[in-house]
Amino acid sequence: MEFNKALLIHHHHSGKANRENTVGLVAGVLAPAVRECVIVRTDEPGEGEKLCRERGELFDVVFILGGDGTVHECVNGLADLQHPPLIGILPGGTCNDFARSLGISPDAETAAQEMLAGRVVSIDVGRANDRVFTNFFGIGLISDASQNINENLKGALGKLSYFISTLQTISHTEPFRYQIEADGKEMEGEAVMIYAANGRFLGTNALPFAPNALQDGELDVLIIHETGIPLLREILSHKPEGDWQPQSESISYFKASTLKVKTDAPMSADTDGELYMKTPAELSVLTGHLKFLTGEGY
Template identity: 25%
Template sequence: MGTTSPPAKDLPREAVLIVNVHSRRGEALFKDARARLEEAGLRLIAAHAVREPERLQETVRDAVADGAPMVIVGGGDGSLSGTVDELVGKDCVFGVLPLGTANSFARTLGIPLDLEGAVAAISSGRRRRIDLGMIDRDYFVNAASLGLSPRIGETVPHKLKRYLGRIGYLLWAVKCSIGFRAFRLMLDDGVRQRRMWATEVRILNGPYHGGVELSDQAAVDTGEIVVQAVVGRSHARLAWDWYAKFFKLRDRDAQTEEFRGKAFRIETVPPQRISIDGEVLAKTPATIRIAPGAVDVAVP
């Protein structure tokens, strides 16, 4: 007789709510989120509106240390990525309120982007065990990138991002591409070394980056990380790649090469900064790897 897996544990009915009110919609939706969660039958042990983004991780750490069975984080992908480290190895469910610009992690998990739908996922959904990506010792939820994206993420004016959303990113990308140059990429999976010219490299734990579906190979439960390189030295190829992927054209993968594995060593000439879920936090050379089954999240 075959063995059956144990039944999935139910979602907790108690939680701590922590919202980055510096994110695009955080301030406006904090009170609404708290009210909707309580109306949905959740008991909020505490609710924090965090105005200084650098205090988010500390606030989550304290909630987990105090024994919260679920921590609900409201903000953009950077807020979620910057706090998920505190839940790794803990018996605490990660609840996601997508209040950012691109909300790529929520898209990957199938979490509705409207507040009502996201609250429903947290209050009446299910637990799902997912992988996390790692850059050296830092965990991330969805995607990292090097090349043009970090330059955009590092310099885009907050008000442009806040009020124009993805269109604001696009406009700023055109400005940042002036003077940008391709780089030499070396990728080593421990068995084989690959060398190529590239204009952008995406390190994917899920299919979305910048709110655009970039890969049909990347997922949060495969036990593998996907590295996608826009190859060659042409700015036009990079622009066409984003355009083709944004509009899901038939030849949308023509400009990229993809590699899958559990870990890679990545080096570039010249060194490149690495944007991790929208925040520039690392640089090459770096080791990238998958952390399989690292956290439980609430999903529909």
């Protein structure tokens, strides 16, 4: 595949070391297939979103070199465009979960080679209130773990820092009351986590959702009613061979295209690893809304 004009965005503080070397490597791979490539480094929060919103339609393709947070920011700038460009993700973060859902190699240089193979797929995007997300929306344990991540450990230990934070958070997580309306059906109860997924990976681990989860027009919703390592093990170790039905009564699972989530008190919500939203929240799916270049594994 060849492109007339491409934008390559990379975030100064995102993910792995030797970012400048990585930018040079991926730019070298892309160069023979791109007539004009504009490379922009973002430094401040919101800069990538603003850039994509204001200039995204000027390009045939936008390549995002970074992790899930950088992807989240840029997609929020691209999702509302009338004529959004193709999107190519070049993994450069800690977990790169949405890139994994797209079957993209975790190595940025290899991923750049895969982008040129021209596998284009229309992908669902989740919406939470006035924002969009690619991978997930979550409250409770997942947002608590995100808040508790030690940034120094994140830089030194990478994805292991997420697991350390989760283990530390499990023993301190208190249940909360929730009210949910899913496709018009109302339910309520107590939970320690509510997780609505568009993607299929969390913390580099595959989730037990169908292979077409990014194209089915629905969110995979998990309600975890109590904490415990065995519950996490069931979720993260199961590989779907059809519709997944959890074995534990402490896990509720269903699919929905719309979801209204209320809690007794406002709770911080995690969207793609970013914490800036609180409940209540109204979720929906923008079916096939954006076109992504996918990897060999999709």
